[in-house]
Amino acid sequence: MLIKTKSDVLSSEITDRAVFEARREFIKSATVLSAGLMMPDLGQAEPGKYKEVPIGPYSATLPVTAREDVAGYTNYYEFSTNKQDSTALAKGLKTSPWNVEISGEVEKPGVYQLEDILKDNPLQERIYRFRCVEAWSMVVPWIGFPLGEMLKRFKPTSKARFVEFTTLFNPDVMVGQRSSVLAWPYVEGLRMDEAMHPLALMVTGMYGDELPNQNGAPLRLIVPWKYGFKSIKAIVKIRFSETMPETAWYKSAPSEYGFYANVNPEVPHPRWSQSRERVLGSSIFTPKRTTEKFNGYGEQVASLYSGMDLSKYF
Amino acid sequence: MLSLKTKWAAIKVIVFVLALTPFLLLTKAAIYDQLGANPIETLHFGFGDWALRFLCIGLALTPLKIISKQSWPTRFRRMIGLFAFFYALMHFLVFIVLDLSLSWEAFKDEVPKSPYILMGLLTFLLLLPLAVTSTKKMQKSLGRRWLKLHSLVYVAGLTASIHYLWLVKADYSEPLLYAGIISVLLAIRIAVYWRKKYKT
Numbered sequence: 001m002l003i004k005t006k007s008d009v010l011s012s013e014i015t016d017r018a019v020f021e022a023r024r025e026f027i028k029s030a031t032v033l034s035a036g037l038m039m040p041d042l043g044q045a046e047p048g049k050y051k052e053v054p055i056g057p058y059s060a061t062l063p064v065t066a067r068e069d070v071a072g073y074t075n076y077y078e079f080s081t082n083k084q085d086s087t088a089l090a091k092g093l094k095t096s097p098w099n100v101e102i103s104g105e106v107e108k109p110g111v112y113q114l115e116d117i118l119k120d121n122p123l124q125e126r127i128y129r130f131r132c133v134e135a136w137s138m139v140v141p142w143i144g145f146p147l148g149e150m151l152k153r154f155k156p157t158s159k160a161r162f163v164e165f166t167t168l169f170n171p172d173v174m175v176g177q178r179s180s181v182l183a184w185p186y187v188e189g190l191r192m193d194e195a196m197h198p199l200a201l202m203v204t205g206m207y208g209d210e211l212p213n214q215n216g217a218p219l220r221l222i223v224p225w226k227y228g229f230k231s232i233k234a235i236v237k238i239r240f241s242e243t244m245p246e247t248a249w250y251k252s253a254p255s256e257y258g259f260y261a262n263v264n265p266e267v268p269h270p271r272w273s274q275s276r277e278r279v280l281g282s283s284i285f286t287p288k289r290t291t292e293k294f295n296g297y298g299e300q301v302a303s304l305y306s307g308m309d310l311s312k313y314f
Numbered sequence: 315m316l317s318l319k320t321k322w323a324a325i326k327v328i329v330f331v332l333a334l335t336p337f338l339l340l341t342k343a344a345i346y347d348q349l350g351a352n353p354i355e356t357l358h359f360g361f362g363d364w365a366l367r368f369l370c371i372g373l374a375l376t377p378l379k380i381i382s383k384q385s386w387p388t389r390f391r392r393m394i395g396l397f398a399f400f401y402a403l404m405h406f407l408v409f410i411v412l413d414l415s416l417s418w419e420a421f422k423d424e425v426p427k428s429p430y431i432l433m434g435l436l437t438f439l440l441l442l443p444l445a446v447t448s449t450k451k452m453q454k455s456l457g458r459r460w461l462k463l464h465s466l467v468y469v470a471g472l473t474a475s476i477h478y479l480w481l482v483k484a485d486y487s488e489p490l491l492y493a494g495i496i497s498v499l500l501a502i503r504i505a506v507y508w509r510k511k512y513k514t
Contacts, residue, residue, distance in 0.1 A: 069351035070351075072351055073350065073352060077484070077485075081484070084350065181484045181485045252483075253484075268427045271430055271480060272424070272428045272431075273423055273424040273427045273428065275423055276423075278352060278413075280351045281351060284344060284354050284412050285415075287417065288420070
């Protein structure tokens with residue numbers, strides 16, 4: 001389904017309104033076309049709440065993955081280790097009202113309501129590549145706002161070197177949390193300069209509509225140059241700290257999932273190659289795509305890691 | 315009244331059709347593009363799961379014969395064993411033809427880096443001679459050595475479980491379930507073997 005593109009895929013320009021509208025029509029017709037094959041609960045075919053949201057900078061001009069593929073294939077261990085089962089299981093999650101607790105090395109700590117955060121941070125659409133550590137990938141039109149812009153409003157102090165995110169812990173609803181596949185709650189983190197990078201996105205929607213629960217509603221992170229597990233879902237806590245956070249997958253297997261987790265075809269996972277990726281939605285006869293360093297965002301982010309041995313800091 | 319021979323032949327046909335059903339369903343889903351977001355993975359894991367299941371069923375037949383003191387489970391050993399091999403072959407072919415797109419480059423890059431793929435290939439290589447020597451003729455001409463050769467199926471069961479165990483990221487429940495079943499079945503065989511040895 002995806003057309004192979006040259007490596008400089010990013011367009012730093014804001015996409016023309018006409019192009020935007022045309023693409024919307026394309027997504028719409030593609031969604032309608034596949035509606036017959038879809039499970040009824042997978043899609044609200046009509047782009048809804050956020051269809052008027054403007055395209056933001058760094059949005060790539062790439063053909064996007066079908067919405068039902070993105071919504072029907074999620075790694076959300078809080079619900080299930082099965083990528084299809086999480087869709088139905090996540091339905092029970094109540095995403096409103098939603099609070100985010102800000103703490104740590106910050107001048108304005110406190111519990112903030114999500115709607116207030118959204119009022120302060122105008123939404124935009126960003127089409128990003130998404131690369132999972134399991135060697136599959138997709139292209140998703142996220143709706144969100146720059147993470148750095150939001151973090152700045154809480155005024156982190158000079159001691160804040162890292163930012164740590166925590167997912168909701170509620171085993172009554174998040175049934176996957178009843179077994180100890182991972183150390184709950186899920187924790188992820190970024191170095192402050194990574195968090196401030198304009199590519200890092202706080203996401204609340206996709207495909208012109210709200211995020212489906214299984215995709216991390218109501219608030220998730222998207223860090224397009226890192227493996228998908230960095231892009232934590234259903235965030236309830238953000239803590240600024242002096243020390244590097246211990247992330248969930250690092251705790252689970254420190255030799256396999258590092259803190260940085262930058263997409264890198266040159267550094268294989270200890271148990272599999274990372275040089276290629278299966279593009280979701282492609283036919284069974286389509287060969288895998290060659291994985292790009294930093295998932296194709298090297299021009300923007302490589303300087304964050306200059307002088308670092310990326311095979312050591314994987 | 316059906317003769318005993320016809321009855322067993324009919325039951326065998328039914329078992330054959332049942333054992334082929336997962337293959338037919340997966341193939342149908344592939345033709346109608348109903349394999350989901352990652353169709354190759356669905357096929358690949360689907361065939362792999364059924365290879366393991368048939369391996370477990372096949373390994374359970376002799377213990378079942380011993381415990382039930384009935385001879386009928388033996389009748390299905392060859393068919394079930396060959397179905398385990400058939401699904402393992404499909405699993406292997408999906409990997410080589412679809413996942414790697416028959417690319418030697420991709421094979422060279424991906425296979426040596428991956429202990430679980432190597433373990434899978436080893437399992438396939440263990441099952442291959444068993445499938446080849448599964449005919450009555452081979453069974454006769456190999457004599458006692460045939461039994462020895464075919465005890466390799468237990469090794470294949472264990473390497474298949476390890477192959478699965480090394481693939482998963484954090485949820486080990488399914489691979490451990492298969493490893494547990496295979497270990498129990500193997501333990502029964504060992505217990506029976508020792509008992510016989512002490513008696514004689």
